[in-house]
Amino acid sequence: MLTFREMLLDFAWFLRHRKRYWITAIVVACIVLATIALLGHQTATAPFVYTIH
C-alpha cells in the first residue's frame, strides 16, 4: 500500500515519464467529443425568421 506522499511522487513520475498515456487519453476524449458534437448534435437550424423574432 502506497502512502499519500509516495502516491504523489508516483503520480508526478507518471506525468513526467508516461506522457503518451495521458496525452493519448486527452486526444481520444477530444476526438470522441468532437464526433458527438459533429454527428450527434442534431440541432435544428433555426429558420431565417427566428433571427428577427
Add this chain to the structure above:
Amino acid sequence: MSGGSGGCRAFAWRHRHLVYTLVVLAAFLALLDGIVGVLEDRGLLKTYRGIDDMVHFLDEPAFIRVGDSYETSKYGRFSMVPSRFPATTGDAWLAFLLGESFMMGSPYVLQKYDEERAGGIGSWLRADLDALAPGRRIDVINAAAGGQNSDRVRMIAEEVVRYEPDVLVLATCNNEGALPASEVVRDLRRHGAFRLLARLLRPPADGAERSLYTAQDPDTAAVRENFRKNVRAILAAAAARDIPVLVCTLPVNLADESWYVGHPVDFRETMPQEGLADQPKCIVQAVEAIRAERLDDAEKALDGCESVEALRWLGLVQRNRGNYDRARELLEQYTELMPRNRCRPSFNSLLREEAARAPNATLVDLDERARVNAPDGIPGREIFVDYCHLNWSGYAMMADEILRVLQRKGLEPRSVRPPDPRPDREGLRRRFGLPDAKHPETFTDEATESRAPGSSGSCLDAPTPRE
C-alpha cells in the same frame, strides 16, 4: 511465488496508471470547462450558436431568484421577454403562457424589446383578469419564446411547474419539424467546452443558409410522435403538482399566399427570397391565371402538375369559386405536407386527443375559433399578419377564448371585491397604443419602436446569451 507477486505488482501498477490517466483527463476537461466559463462570462468567448441553440435546448434556467422574486434570467432573456413574479405567491394568482412566437405575441411582442409590449394574448388576458379579480395580484407570465419547438417548451414547462402556478396555458405546434437531440448531447451541452467544440465544428448558419421556414425532417411520423411525447410530458409534469393546463390548438392561416416569410415589418430586402420564379412552369401559369381571375385556365395549368404547390393553388381556386369545403380540404392537405411554420392539421388533432385524455387538461380550440371567425371558414388575412402570427384583434380573440374556457372550468382568479366591468377592446387598444387598422400593411416596426425608446432594433446579428 515471486513471479506471481511480480504479476500482481504489474497489475496494480497498470491500474494505478489507468486511474492517473483518468485523473489527468478529468482535470484537463474541468480546467478547460472552467477557462471557457470564465472567458464566456467576461464576454471574450462565445460558445452558444445563437438562435440555433434555442430551438430545442434549455441550457440554463429561464428564471432565477432575485430577492423575493423570480425574474427572467440573462439566458432566458435571449429568447423571452422579461418577466418577474413573487417567489412566494401567497394570495397572488399565477399563470404561465407557454409556447412559441405565437403565444409570445409576435410581431407586437419580441424578445429583442426591453419590455413586454402590448398586443399579444398575454396583454389582453392580463387586462381581463385584472378586471375580474380587482385588488388581487395577477401574474400572467409570458414564458413563451420565439423560435423554439415543443422540445424546449417542455423543458420550460418542467421548470415553471416548480413555481406552483394556478394554471398553465400551452400553445405549441408551429415550429415542429426537427427531431430532438440525444440525452447524451443534452447532458454534454451543460459543459462550455463541449458547446465551444460544437460551435467550432458547426458554426451558426448565416442568413443565406437558412430556410425561410423550419426545416422538416422527412420522418414526419417520428416528428409527430416526438410532439406527442412532449405534450404528454408537459401534462404529466403539471399533473404531478396538480396544476391544470389549458391545451390550445393553433390557428392556421390556410389562405396564406406568401412565397417569402410574409413578415409585415420591412426586412424583406435582407431576407433570402423564394419566389414564384423558382416554381415549376405549371405553378407559375396557375398563379398568373388566378391573379387575372382566369380560374378555368388556372385549373387547366394545375391539372397534372406534380408539384405539391398545386394543392395550395387548387385550394385557392376552389375558394375563389366559392367551394369552401373543398378549398379547406385542399388547403389542409397542403398545410400537412408544407407546414411552413404552421401547425399541421394532424398535429392540432393530436392536441385535441391529448387534451381529452389527460385529466388535468382542458382544450382551448383556437384553431376552431379562427375557423368560425373566418367569413368562409378559411382563416386568412382577417386575423393573420403572416403565415402564423396574428394581428392584435386576432390575439384579442384568442385571449377571449382562453378566458372563456378558464371561466367555464372555474379556474379564473377570484377576489372578495366584485368584478370590475370587462374592459372593452377598443379602449384597451387605445390604452395599449396599438395601431387603429388591423391589417398588416399598416403595421410598421417603427410604430412599436416608438413606444420603447432605446430598444435594440433589428437583431439580425443575434447576440449570444452571455453577451
